[in-house]
Amino acid sequence: MKITVDPSSELVIPISYGSTEVIETGKWGFQKPHTAFMTAPCQEACPAGIHIPQFLYLTQEKMYDEALFTILRENPLPGVCGRVCFHPCEASCNRAQYDESVSIHAMERFVSDVTSNQIQNIQLHSSRNSKKVAVVGAGPAGLSCAYFLSLLGYHTTIFEAQKEPGGVMRWGIPEYRLPKSILRKEIQRILSLPIEMRTGVRVGKDILFDELDPFDAIFLSPGAGMKAPLFMKGGDSERVWKGGEFLERINSKEKINLGKETIVIGGGNTAMDVARSALRLGSKVTIAYRRTRNEMPAIPDEIVEAEGEGVRFEFLVQPVKINMTKKKRGAVTFQRMKLTSPDQGNRPKPIPVKGDFLTLETDSLITAVGELVNLSWIPKKLIKDDLIEPGSTPKIFAGGDAVAQPRTIVTAIASGKRAAISIDFFLRGDDDEEDLSKISVGGKGSLSMEAYLQGRDSGEWPEKKEVVSYPQINTLYFEPSRRVRMRKRQRNKILKGFSEVNLGYNTKEANFSASRCFSCGTCNYCYNCYFFCPEGVISLNPLDRTRVVDYLHCKGCGTCAKACPRSVVVMKEVG
Amino acid sequence: MLCINEGISMKDFITGNHAVAHAVKLCRTPLIAAYPITPQTAIYEKLSEWEASGVLKGIMMRTESEHSAMASCIAASLTGVRTFTATSSQGIALMHEMLHFAAGCRAPVVMANVNRLLAAPWGFWADQLDSLSQRDTGWIQFYCENGQEALDTVIQAYKIAEQVYLPALIALEAFFVSHFMEPVDIPEQEQVDRFLPPIDLPHKFDIDKPGFLVPVVSSELYRKYKYMAQASMDSVKEIAVQVDQEFKKDFGRGYGIIEPVMLEDAEVVIVTAGSITSTARLAIKDLRKQGNKIGLLKLRLFRPFPAEAAQIALKGKKKIAVIDRNISLGSGGIFCQELRAALIHSSDRPLTYSYIAGVGGTDVTPEVIQKIALEVMNRVDPFDQPIWVMEEH
Numbered sequence: 001m002k003i004t005v006d007p008s009s010e011l012v013i014p015i016s017y018g019s020t021e022v023i024e025t026g027k028w029g030f031q032k033p034h035t036a037f038m039t040a041p042c043q044e045a046c047p048a049g050i051h052i053p054q055f056l057y058l059t060q061e062k063m064y065d066e067a068l069f070t071i072l073r074e075n076p077l078p079g080v081c082g083r084v085c086f087h088p089c090e091a092s093c094n095r096a097q098y099d100e101s102v103s104i105h106a107m108e109r110f111v112s113d114v115t116s117n118q119i120q121n122i123q124l125h126s127s128r129n130s131k132k133v134a135v136v137g138a139g140p141a142g143l144s145c146a147y148f149l150s151l152l153g154y155h156t157t158i159f160e161a162q163k164e165p166g167g168v169m170r171w172g173i174p175e176y177r178l179p180k181s182i183l184r185k186e187i188q189r190i191l192s193l194p195i196e197m198r199t200g201v202r203v204g205k206d207i208l209f210d211e212l213d214p215f216d217a218i219f220l221s222p223g224a225g226m227k228a229p230l231f232m233k234g235g236d237s238e239r240v241w242k243g244g245e246f247l248e249r250i251n252s253k254e255k256i257n258l259g260k261e262t263i264v265i266g267g268g269n270t271a272m273d274v275a276r277s278a279l280r281l282g283s284k285v286t287i288a289y290r291r292t293r294n295e296m297p298a299i300p301d302e303i304v305e306a307e308g309e310g311v312r313f314e315f316l317v318q319p320v321k322i323n324m325t326k327k328k329r330g331a332v333t334f335q336r337m338k339l340t341s342p343d344q345g346n347r348p349k350p351i352p353v354k355g356d357f358l359t360l361e362t363d364s365l366i367t368a369v370g371e372l373v374n375l376s377w378i379p380k381k382l383i384k385d386d387l388i389e390p391g392s393t394p395k396i397f398a399g400g401d402a403v404a405q406p407r408t409i410v411t412a413i414a415s416g417k418r419a420a421i422s423i424d425f426f427l428r429g430d431d432d433e434e435d436l437s438k439i440s441v442g443g444k445g446s447l448s449m450e451a452y453l454q455g456r457d458s459g460e461w462p463e464k465k466e467v468v469s470y471p472q473i474n475t476l477y478f479e480p481s482r483r484v485r486m487r488k489r490q491r492n493k494i495l496k497g498f499s500e501v502n503l504g505y506n507t508k509e510a511n512f513s514a515s516r517c518f519s520c521g522t523c524n525y526c527y528n529c530y531f532f533c534p535e536g537v538i539s540l541n542p543l544d545r546t547r548v549v550d551y552l553h554c555k556g557c558g559t560c561a562k563a564c565p566r567s568v569v570v571m572k573e574v575g
Numbered sequence: 576m577l578c579i580n581e582g583i584s585m586k587d588f589i590t591g592n593h594a595v596a597h598a599v600k601l602c603r604t605p606l607i608a609a610y611p612i613t614p615q616t617a618i619y620e621k622l623s624e625w626e627a628s629g630v631l632k633g634i635m636m637r638t639e640s641e642h643s644a645m646a647s648c649i650a651a652s653l654t655g656v657r658t659f660t661a662t663s664s665q666g667i668a669l670m671h672e673m674l675h676f677a678a679g680c681r682a683p684v685v686m687a688n689v690n691r692l693l694a695a696p697w698g699f700w701a702d703q704l705d706s707l708s709q710r711d712t713g714w715i716q717f718y719c720e721n722g723q724e725a726l727d728t729v730i731q732a733y734k735i736a737e738q739v740y741l742p743a744l745i746a747l748e749a750f751f752v753s754h755f756m757e758p759v760d761i762p763e764q765e766q767v768d769r770f771l772p773p774i775d776l777p778h779k780f781d782i783d784k785p786g787f788l789v790p791v792v793s794s795e796l797y798r799k800y801k802y803m804a805q806a807s808m809d810s811v812k813e814i815a816v817q818v819d820q821e822f823k824k825d826f827g828r829g830y831g832i833i834e835p836v837m838l839e840d841a842e843v844v845i846v847t848a849g850s851i852t853s854t855a856r857l858a859i860k861d862l863r864k865q866g867n868k869i870g871l872l873k874l875r876l877f878r879p880f881p882a883e884a885a886q887i888a889l890k891g892k893k894k895i896a897v898i899d900r901n902i903s904l905g906s907g908g909i910f911c912q913e914l915r916a917a918l919i920h921s922s923d924r925p926l927t928y929s930y931i932a933g934v935g936g937t938d939v940t941p942e943v944i945q946k947i948a949l950e951v952m953n954r955v956d957p958f959d960q961p962i963w964v965m966e967e968h
Contacts, residue, residue, distance in 0.1 A: 017787075
């Protein structure tokens, strides 16, 4: 292009009807802007490493299928996690330091719900192979492992002892928190992949452990379903329910009569599930816990909801004597406790207050004080400290409740993903586990399957991304706003059955909630760089996801990097 | 407003600043961009007041600086509308870069500059250095003796600037002209409408044919446009005379680009510009009564410098005293420099003395002027240096 100034013009001044683009002002600069996507703290905190800002951006743009795919790349169970996850993402949300964290948990549910009317096609990895993997246990870890192995091209067979898959999601979590229809849809989606599901097959009983040997790799993910005995007088009485067993029977739609009053012992999520289920069976419920409310391991929202529904709490009490005979009303005697300095788990340790006891009468007693994984069917050499430690047996991998990690749905899903990647390493004869660091999402142990798939075949691993901290966000661009409180079923209807309590967001609430995301480290086409660029050299196209800087004319002033509210644009020196 | 009945015409008793504001309103200027600065602020305020009350059918842009005010005027002017700004002292100094742009873009912006000294030291008083030191920016410059002349010159300036596509500056001295209240004849709107045709720029922005102004040009092209601008500037001397004559015909007042006063038989000529002229008129009358052959030459147009007119007016004069309310350090009074240069090729050219009087707003009384005249009468040798006139203590 040339500047065309007509020297014969009659005009008194030169006017160019060409373009100044002919002057390559970009050559004057010594630095150029680059889009450098960074990791958001929510993403780092999510054990499944979901690209949260990306799915929220797509939700805001009403690109719901794309939003769902974004989640499915890292987590096969968004409908489940959108309901029952303990959502550490929200605690890490940068926006929490500004006003209130983004409603990531509710948004994951929304994306799942708004798209769940049809089974989504999942993009399979192109190269299938003939290697076969056995997965034992169809809980969140097993399903996750099988799902990701499928994406990596493997054929998987899942062995599940129960008559239906789902593990704790099917048999542990009550319907009012996680409707079975949601779970079924998600499992159905997973099983649309080349996965063979063999339910009602208990390894060690229906087939021998050795019969798994023909598989090229084995993933063990048994759930913690075994009753932990209460070592106290009367603790083995038949009228003392075990939490897991109680929930399993509820989830099997058995009719249970607890009587007028029920005491639940424990302070975790199982205790909350048990207590709230007992309320729905018409019983008055008291939770007895040996520490205080602050130390309860249950998700805080669950505690609040339990209390809101009418569960009573008795803190700093430990059962010492259980008197539950068959026909009479029973009684439980508690030792009063007090807290002292923290124990190894960094929680204050409860010790007895000498001579101070409390006796409560009750019709039913349910204990929810931790459950064990039944490992009797697994060869001894694979077990260490009541956990599976395959150690020197290379083809065996483990995850879920049977390994050392918090027993939550999302950590189980994460362990399944991690195992799928490790199995892939093993079966491809690559023992360089250092590659795992190349796909880590931040520094809290989450892995990105998207990054793994990208780097695995091409060998070109994505650059390690920094985590965006709050000071890196230009908050001047955000108006303070509150989270949308999720609508709940009417209180007088809640306790009449097991209908879902939380009703989810409508489209408007979801759109607003998604718009509250700072989108830390991820371009969401806010157009700030475009508007502030004094040279007009930035082109953005959200439709084909392109951001182009005309480097021939970018002088490298850095205005775009300063104007980016979310730390996406960085200046790099030329050459 | 106080009106004085003087003969048949009703006059308004107003300041020089308000006279300028009236002229801007009468010229139907749709875009005014300005930044307030003493002693110009009264112009800005008056126009703002009229904008608020709806009397002024235009936009007052309150810009963040004089530099932006001038940039706004240039851009607006190039859309083909009449524009105006007013400034003073530090304001015009800040505008400097944009003054070149206005002339280079051939934007007929009209500006009133109230002559105020340039800091440092700080002060608000009359001194012509602020506008004179912008003499090479390519602006037409007029220096006005009083409020009436300031009003009339604004109207004339639009008519001249819009014919030659060059910006024009009207200078009026701080307080002596800007704040003095005098009877001023404010013309009727219809009269001004008849006198001043609508602006029509050949090079205005055309949205149907988008173009880019101020492109990079070759050396030869740059030279070509400077040459063209100089030719246009040179034509102002003739056009300004014509416009002044038309004005006199329509309004009954004319000023000329220079004004000779009792020059025919004068041997010594006092040369002034701006408000000192009115004082000099009085001083000369007294000197004449005493039998001295003294005359007065008023310089009204400074850029382009009316060299030919000055040569003719001063032909055969023995001695000239140029009184400058300004000083170009290291040289002398700026009007004197220009006049000396203009007369250099005149045969039998007069001895030209540079008197520095009134700098920093000091008072130039009739006595000061008489003293200068008498002193020049006694001088016989050329003297290059500026001669400072100071009060005796």
